[in-house]
Amino acid sequence: MATRATSLDGTGGRPLTGRTVLLCFIGFFGVVFTANFFLIRAAVTSFGGVETESSYQAGLVFRQESEAAAAQDSLGWKVEAHVAPGRLDVAARDADGRALSGVTLAAALHHPTDRRLDVTLDPERVGAGQWRASDAVMAGQWELVLEFSRDGERLFRSTNRVIVR
The missing domain is CATH 2.60.40.10 (Immunoglobulins)
Incomplete structure (x- = not known):
């Protein structure tokens, strides 16, 4: 008498092996990493915002701007x-x-x-x-x-x- 393999849900399909789980796992994370790569690349290459080179220099400029604003208001x-x-x-x-x-x-x-x-x-x-x-x-x-x-x-x-x- 021949034995027939059954899947986890009890139907007589293909058995779930360690190799199948490994391939599904690798495929899932492959898709996630590929999507992340393209989204990060798009974000980095399209950034046109302002960056501050030096926080200290920005603070000095802010102080000068505050003093200039006070002088401007007096006009x-x-x-x-x-x-x-x-x-x-x-x-x-x-x-x-x-x-x-x-x-x-x-x-x-x-x-x-x-x-x-x-x-x-x-x-x-x-x-x-x-x-x-x-x-x-x-x-x-x-x-x-x-x-x-x-x-x-x-x-x-x-x-x-x-x-x-």
Whole structure:
């Protein structure tokens, strides 16, 4: 009389051997490791975020920025900006309401998540206390950075989140 092997569930199928379990185990972890490899590779090659080279230097810069912000607040300047696709308009007045004069404006649009997409604008004076930049301002969410300086010394810096539609 011939004996017939039975599987674990009691049906007369193929027996579950150590070799089968080993192959299933290796196959499962092979799929997991392969998926992890491709996901990690995609994450590392596509990272465009900001990295801090030195925490100490970042702390010193923060202190300098805090002092500059206090000096800026004492000026009482009022700066208004309007951003639209392809255009930036800026108007600036001092504490007494007079148009700013003798200052240079630098403007940039920083992408919130990918610094590779940052755009430096080239504003031109169009009137007393008024500037316009007609650069490639693309639709999306940006951080508008405006800096006013006189003789190379920064007097005012503003960073605001804007949405260009």
